[in-house]
Amino acid sequence: MNRIATAALALLLGLVPPLARAQANQQADAAPLxxxxxxxxxxxxxxxxxxxxxxxxxxxxxxxxxxxxxxxxxxxxxxxxxxxxxxxxxxxxxxxxxxxxxxxxRLEARTWLLWLGPGLLLAGGAVALALAVRRRRPSTPPQDDEEQEW
CATH class of the missing domain: 1.10.8.640 (Cytochrome C biogenesis protein)
Known part of the structure; x- marks a missing residue:
């Protein structure tokens, strides 16, 4: 068990220098244009x-x-x-x-849904809302106030 831990530690310590070099290279490349x-x-x-x-x-x-x-x-x-x-x-x-x-x-054949999708969803939502409002409206005309009991 001790050998496995020693091997793992040696492996980790072996990876530190390449990682540090990569970090240094990234910072060197960050020089302003x-x-x-x-x-x-x-x-x-x-x-x-x-x-x-x-x-x-x-x-x-x-x-x-x-x-x-x-x-x-x-x-x-x-x-x-x-x-x-x-x-x-x-x-x-x-x-x-x-x-x-x-x-x-770009607006192309394979991206038309990306460009037109929001408008299609909005139109579909408007149609669904109109249908829902139409269903809730009573189909019989309201009665006169004289016939209603208060």
């Missing part, structure tokens, strides 16, 4: 705000601190400097990571 001019910076921030971090899934590329987000931000800036348009950059990322990388997916 340098922009040539304010227009490039504004375009970069607008573009990364429209892209989703593929690891975090609920944060934009601009907001995420994940290592892949840091790398993707650097790649987006490199593509911008190569003269690529915003659409070309988005297409490149969609080819690599799928449509999910876009916060606003």
């Amino acid at each position: 340098r922009f040539h001019d304010p227009a490039e910076e504004a375009r970069f921030h607008a573009l990364t705000a429209e892209l989703r971090c593929v690891m975090c899934q609920n944060q934009s590329l601009a907001d995420s601190n994940a290592l892949i987000a840091l790398n993707l931000r650097r790649e987006v800036l490199a593509l911008m400097r190569q003269g690529k348009s915003d659409d070309e950059i988005k297409n490149f990322l969609v080819q690599r990571y799928g449509e999910f990388v876009l916060y606003r997916p």
Whole structure:
């Protein structure tokens, strides 16, 4: 039993240096990006705000601190400097990571339900509400007040 505990401790201690190096590499990659001019910076921030971090899934590329987000931000800036348009950059990322990388997916045959679904649900709810109100309405006309007993 003592040998198993010693082996487990040795294994854990053997994993600490690689984890520490990975942490150091992530912090080294977090160096701030340098922009040539304010227009490039504004375009970069607008573009990364429209892209989703593929690891975090609920944060934009601009907001995420994940290592892949840091790398993707650097790649987006490199593509911008190569003269690529915003659409070309988005297409490149969609080819690599799928449509999910876009916060606003394109209106295509496979995404029409995503775009039209909320409206269809709202219309269905309105129809259901109208039917429920119609069922509750009495079918016989109300009697005159003279015939009612108070």
